[in-house]
Amino acid sequence: MKRLLRILLLPCALVLLMGADNQEARFQNLGGKIMCTCSCDQMLLKCNHVGCPNSDRMRKELHAAVQNISSDDEVLNWFRKNWGVTAVVEPSRHGFELLAWILPVAGLGLGLLLVIFIVRSWKLRTAPVAQADAVLDPHLESLRARAQRETEI
């Protein structure tokens, strides 16, 4: 019976330990997204400003928020509401600030489209063909040969 109880308790203990670990990881993760508001320009968990009027209080509030609020977004919103929008260094994923997340992805997407367009236009283009007896520009040739030498074995 004792053995069975131990076997049953072990996964529970592991889950609890993982939970504790998760809470700490959440605290660290969220602390890395919040800035100390004492104008020291440091992240909350990096603020080494002794006698800082805000960081201790903010850290305690973050600990409490991590315990009581399950969603990370809500924790960050709580800090935005109580400490100002500049306290959180990650743009929100709602409203106007969502644009900050969309723009880089959209930029890359547009760039990819541009590359596809360039590749397509290159593939469709016919290479300029010179006459078989055409005289090559010696200056241009020497430059090409130099480029060739400098980029080949």
Next chain:
Amino acid sequence: MPLLGSFCLTFALALAAYSFVVGIIAAVRKDAVGFRLAETARRAGMASFIAILFSAGALVYAAMTNDFSVAYVKEHSNRALPAAYKFAALWSGQEGSVLFWCLLLSAYGFVLRLRHKVDQRLTAMASVILAGIQVFFLILVNFEARPFGILPAAAADGNGLNPLLQYPEMVIHPPLLYLGYVGLAVPFAFGLAALIMRYPGEMWIQITRRWTMVAWLFLSIGVALGGHWAYNVLGWGGYWGWDPVENASLLPWLSTTAFLHSVMMQEKRGMMKVWNAWLVFLGFMLSILGTMLTRSGMVNSVHAFAQSNIGRWFAGDYGWTGTPWHSLPYAYPGFLEVIFGVCLWFYIKNKDHLKSENKLESLVSRESSFLFNNLVLLGACFAVLCGTLFPILSEWVRGYKITVGAPFFNTIMVPIGLFLVFLTAVGPLLAWRSTSFGSVWRAFAIPALISLAVEVILIVVWTRNGIKFWRDISQIYALLAFCLSTLVITTIASEFIRGGRVLKKKLNTNLVFAMYHLTRRNMRRYGGYVVHFGIVVLIIGVAGLAFNQEQEQEMAVGDKLQIGHYTLVGQEYTQDDNANYGSDAALLDVYKNGKFITRLNPERRVYKANGGQPNTIPAKWSTLREDLYVIYAGLNPDTGHPIIKAFVNPLVNWVWIGVLIVAFGTGMALVPNTAQISVKVPQAVTVAAAIEKQSMQPAGVGK
């Protein structure tokens, strides 16, 4: 002396304006008179350097001799400041830094004009464009950011230099960074000159590539030194915080890196001419943008200068004037808009000159790898630009500035960076024109297997040491980074070995000597591989960030702080006072696994001349494996005990070693080849076909 400095600046403006206007007249005339005028314009441009040098010398002299009648010296120096930092005061404030910009720009112009015989026509036009840029900066330094403003009465002492700047690296970091920023003006000038003149051939690319590499090298070292300074001075345990000013230096670096890759397409296949021209323009515009962001106060940063009106000179001034009932719009374009307008105008006018000479034959080719490389580098550049400027956009749209910090940039940039590392591994294995999948696989199989083996070993070792990497995205990224870095290193090694084997047979020598000869025969290519190697060493160092540990504790004498394998024991706490600053310091004995290894002395200084601004001086025990980084955070006001903060930062030295390798590789690529292999071009074929024939090679042989 200040009067002489001020006069020299005005004189330099007149000389630069002469060089600009007369240079344009000379370019238009194209006759014997025009030729003589061009020569006077060239000499005026060179003389402007001498005038600005005198002016900068006058400011340094004023700082060295404690001339506190000069407002700038009073703001940025004081009597107790050590001489090296008095010299550094030249670039530590707004006005001085703009003067320093002018000095470096004119110095580059001096060298360019001195070497005009490389290509007289092209250099003359490039010199005119540089003179135009000089005129802008000299107007700025003569009318808006004047370094020689005189106070009504000389002050007894100055306000002193910002304590964060009182660090030996700060004497060399800004000049190197500025050399990078300003250096991009030279390729810009050549690129625009070639476009304006419809200059035939790839001469401008040949000239520009070396100038760009030099600027890129300075920029790389400057950015790295900035990181090193932040690590050693700011005392938060890291070296890169995605601060707007740090980002501003990264933007031109990324676009210039893209150019250094895509330029090979133009040299080898006559492709991407439009792209290259705009990359050169973009690199310079981004360096101007960076200069503006640092100096205008538009973004909040620990590195930025004070809020000033200088921004409108760069970005322009737009708005409405008059009463709400009778208002009129006004628009004064800034320097950035003018540059963009000029580039766009000449591009539209002469775009037929930039037509590609060849077509893409296969998606699996070196050409397409360069395209993707450019896409990713410019995508990264755009993402950094978005994140940096988004606070300004949010202020315009919403009325308040949001903060965009490290979490945003890490989320966006880490996957982009990893993909770039993957391309760095694959790119060199692809041949020009076309490569079959089979030959790519043959070249790729061994590196891929080695990197997979490294990944498996890392997973096993980490799991045995209790590292649950699957629960932390940064550690998963680190695993990928190690794996991809191994892939790059093995592909680079295989390139050297493959080429070495070919030469070994030809020269009948051993492999090491053959590889040395291989490198000397093509310094540019193998220098490039060394740069790639340096970049992956740097990335391995950055990946170490995922395993950082930190611990903070109040420590009385005899107290112990445990972090990782290290135990810190408080031995003594001291106080000191000198004319420049007062300091509190701790003496801590460090034990690793119970064995004494060193004694660390972290310090906290309070500088007297800056209103008692505190500054931490971290102490480090640095090895190739990790840094033990200790900060004296201050005294607990309640108990009177010092607070010590310790970090264990793995692999940090790899970052600095990586930068050194990058610098070495760039230096290699700048050195001319010793022996050259003759290339026979049959007479009766097309240019493209001749080049392509030479380029045809099996996959894995490389460029």
